Amino acid sequence: MKNCQLAIIGGGPAGLAAAVSAYQNGVRDILLLERDKSLGGILNQCIHNGFGLHYFKEELTGPEYAARFVAMLKETAVRVVSDTMVLDITDDRVIHAVNTDGYHTIRADSIILAMGCRERTRGAISIPGTRCAGILTAGAAQRFVNMEGYMVGKRIVILGSGDIGLIMSRRLSLEGAEVLACVEVMPHSSGLQRNIVQCLDDFGIPLYLSHTVTDIIGRDRVERVVIQKVDENRLPIPGTEIAFDCDTLLLSVGLIPENELSRQAGIRLDPRTNGPEVFENMETTIPGVFACGNVLHVHDLVDFVTREAQNAGKSAADYLLRDPMPATEAYRIEASDDISYTVPQKLHPAIPQKAVSVFFRVRRTFEKSHILVTDGETVLCAFSRERMAPGEMEQIYLPTALLRRAKGNTLYISCEEVSK
Amino acid sequence: MKELTCIVCPRGCRLRIDETRDFLVMGNGCERGIDYAKAEITSPVRTLTSTVKIVGACHPRLPVKTNRPIPKKLLREAMTILNRITVHAPIRIGDVIVKNIAGSGADLTATRDM
Incomplete structure (x- = not known):
């Protein structure tokens, strides 16, 4: 059996950004496992443009967006093993994989799941x-x-x-x-x-x-x-x-997050997203195992996948090199009936960041409206939107200072239209 | 007054443009919406993305794009031109595959190293 500090499963946009971020945050022994011949994942077949407007502030095609991250990865010492299929992950973080060189087992101190999704x-x-x-x-x-x-x-x-x-x-x-x-x-x-x-x-x-x-x-x-x-x-x-x-x-x-490996590892999945249940640092129910990108929930824009994967990469570095977060949850996020899911589903106590990102989708179209975050009694914060639609993922940043004011340990997120 | 959906970015602002008031644009979330709306009702343009045949690479198709938007009415002619092209690996991102495609003033460039 081989060992590595951090193993990343999948070399699409999520895996690439997670690998670069983990390296930039100090992890040196990183192994990236990819099923296809080359890195980039689904971006390689998305030859149309419209990628990167948020992240790079310019309009790129899929292969161009992937190439930017492949170039960043080349500046690191991340080891890439392509043409390799991961067959199993155990709950003690042993990865079983197969390629033309044979069958491999790798014990990883930390794992980032970035397997993407597949089509219905x-x-x-x-x-x-x-x-x-x-x-x-x-x-x-x-x-x-x-x-x-x-x-x-x-x-x-x-x-x-x-x-x-x-x-x-x-x-x-x-x-x-x-x-x-x-x-x-x-x-x-x-x-x-x-x-x-x-x-x-x-x-x-x-x-x-x-x-x-x-x-x-x-x-x-x-x-x-x-x-x-x-x-x-x-x-x-x-x-x-x-x-x-x-x-x-x-x-x-429709697309379904590809979570056979997560299931085999015994990670708890959220039936609403079909992806792992995660904390704000993208950590799953197994400490040291993180998830990001379309394996977690299906995104509309690759730019959001990149940001989420960078969070997972940094969190894996924190877990390996600094203090791991405790496996306890301080707050659970509950969505109202008009919201189909949230990611993350729960928050750690004592979050060091100033704010945490929460992604969600609405179930119906909303005209001018407010997004409210409450503790069941008092409104902790509110965000306004001109319009929301089920096809467009929403993102809010919850200031962590406000969370301390919450009574109880459930945060409720709801939307209400502003009457004209 | 004409109504348009802006296609500059994924936000998809719903624009209104008044031809009688010197193409006054309303409903735009940013400056780029103004240029889009004016171009869309005078001479609409699109960036063309497609593939050309490549020999000696890991796949038989090389993805390409026009390096700037071309008039919408030239899309078919540009497709006919690039359907006849074969390139040989290695190709780098940004390499010009066809200069001034269909007389549009835009170059057709590679979007992947192959």
């Missing part, structure tokens, strides 16, 4: 119809087209109007395919408004809101896809069928 598939949303070829997740199609050099189809229907679905609508149109429809079960798109404009409107692709795919017809390959309008309970309304003659159906129907 046809099975996860139970679309009826035949099991023909030509049904792909949008991200798989993105990798085929942008990295492997294969076109996925000629006449395409896309289910799901999240950002990946929208980006692929434009990409496949540019490559000469006919994108017949983008179909969304909700009454609103979960993608960014700018992507609706520049990916659908620019190419004249119709967006069918409150519609879903109810049948797939094809012998060997997709021949036809049927969509139907849905009612407020998302049930198909008979008589509203529209059929598209097409050869391909792309699914962009």
Whole structure:
């Protein structure tokens, strides 16, 4: 068995930023394990631009954003092992991995989980119809087209109007395919408004809101896809069928944090995020094991992943080189019904920072509103927003000085619209 | 008065622009929204991102972009041009693949070391 001070699982944007941050904060013996041939993760297939506006204050493509961090990593002594699949992590921080050199076990004093997420598939949303070829997740199609050099189809229907679905609508149109429809079960798109404009409107692709795919017809390959309008309970309304003659159906129907390893290690997961439950320093329920990026909760912007991963990297350095935080929680964060989750879910006592970041998502659209943080009785702090939507992650910074005024050990976060 | 969604950044401000009042822009969260709205209703531009064929690299496609936005009406012509190109590794980020693509004044550059 080999030993290392800090092992990072995954070399995408989260793993890269965590590795650089841990090194900058004094950790010298760092091992970064990556499944793919090269570093960068999903950024390598996201060849469109729009990355880095927050972090670098300029607009980069995915590969360019990844290259910035790969360059920073080259300035460090972090050891990168690519083409390596981690199979298991035990609760005493032993990593089991396999690559062309064989089977390896590594005992790590600290671990950062940065495995990212994967796409929901046809099975996860139970679309009826035949099991023909030509049904792909949008991200798989993105990798085929942008990295492997294969076109996925000629006449395409896309289910799901999240950002990946929208980006692929434009990409496949540019490559000469006919994108017949983008179909969304909700009454609103979960993608960014700018992507609706520049990916659908620019190419004249119709967006069918409150519609879903109810049948797939094809012998060997997709021949036809049927969509139907849905009612407020998302049930198909008979008589509203529209059929598209097409050869391909792309699914962009959500992402799931990839937590098999976390589960095997016995880390407690939050059923709302499908990711580990964490403290404000990104520490999971196993001391010395941290998580960041899409393995923790699905982000909209890589810039936020970077910041979160830097927090995890610094926290791992604090754990290894300075005083580890106690495994006790001082405050639990409770979200109101209008909020689907918060990250972190809990706070340590005596936090050294001046403020802690809390990410959350709202369940419905809010016009001009206040975000309130209370201890159940008194309002500790409030933040105002012009507009909030489920598709856009919110971030607030809780001043730690205010927390000392809280009675009890639960913080409640809620949103209320300001009456006009 | 026209309504637009700003696409300069992920915030997606909802802009209103009044052509009768010297293209007065409202609803913009920053200065860049003004330039976007004026360009969008006079001559809309987009940054084109795509790939070209590459030989001798770890993957068969090299990601590329126009180094500045090009007129929207030139996107198809630019795609036709880059579909005919084959480059050979090694290529560095920022290398010019096509100068002045489709007469747009923008260069097509590599976005990955390969």
